[in-house]
Amino acid sequence: MTVRIVLLRAVNVGGAQLPMADLRSIATDLGATGVSTYIASGNLLADVPGDPAAFDRSLEQAVEARFGFFRDVISRTPDEVAAALAAHPFDVVEPKFSYVSFLTAEPTAAALDKARTFQTHDDLWQVIGTEMHIRYAHGAGRPEMKSASIAKALGVPGTARNLNTVEKLVALARG
Numbered sequence: 001m002t003v004r005i006v007l008l009r010a011v012n013v014g015g016a017q018l019p020m021a022d023l024r025s026i027a028t029d030l031g032a033t034g035v036s037t038y039i040a041s042g043n044l045l046a047d048v049p050g051d052p053a054a055f056d057r058s059l060e061q062a063v064e065a066r067f068g069f070f071r072d073v074i075s076r077t078p079d080e081v082a083a084a085l086a087a088h089p090f091d092v093v094e095p096k097f098s099y100v101s102f103l104t105a106e107p108t109a110a111a112l113d114k115a116r117t118f119q120t121h122d123d124l125w126q127v128i129g130t131e132m133h134i135r136y137a138h139g140a141g142r143p144e145m146k147s148a149s150i151a152k153a154l155g156v157p158g159t160a161r162n163l164n165t166v167e168k169l170v171a172l173a174r175g
């Protein structure tokens with residue numbers, strides 16, 4: 001078994017309600033142990049059996065079968081998440097304004113070029129490997145850049161967590 005930080009995209013926003021107790025139950029049914037969640041936004045910590053990518057796909061399928069909506073599942077080891085945190089390329093003025101978006105794959109050069117055509121004003125973003133780092137000048141609730149357009153141009157799904165949450169997930173995973 002391998003300890004993973006498992007992140008679900010767009011949970012408990014809009015109509016996609018997924019109680020964390022149900023998420024823990026589904027993960028346990030899939031063979032995960034040491035299962036816990038952190039806040040109600042799709043953050044799961046667990047020892048997952050077998051191939052982590054296969055577990056992620058199984059969790060996606062199980063959530064869709066039980067709740068009727070699909071959500072991407074993206075997982076990393078605690079060391080990978082810590083490395084992404086350490087690689088954050090922007091000065092952190094306010095941790096809740098700075099994010100790491102964990103992507104399902106590395107965007108192509110053409111996708112990055114297209115994404116760079118969108119105006120960002122004082123907001124900043126940069127992709128490093130399979131993570132997109134973001135710093136919002138005035139917070140995620142008042143973005144100056146068109147985050148959805150940039151994400152679509154990148155062509156790979158991702159899920160973002162602010163630096164406070166990322167730090168806490170690493171600490172919890174390392175126990």
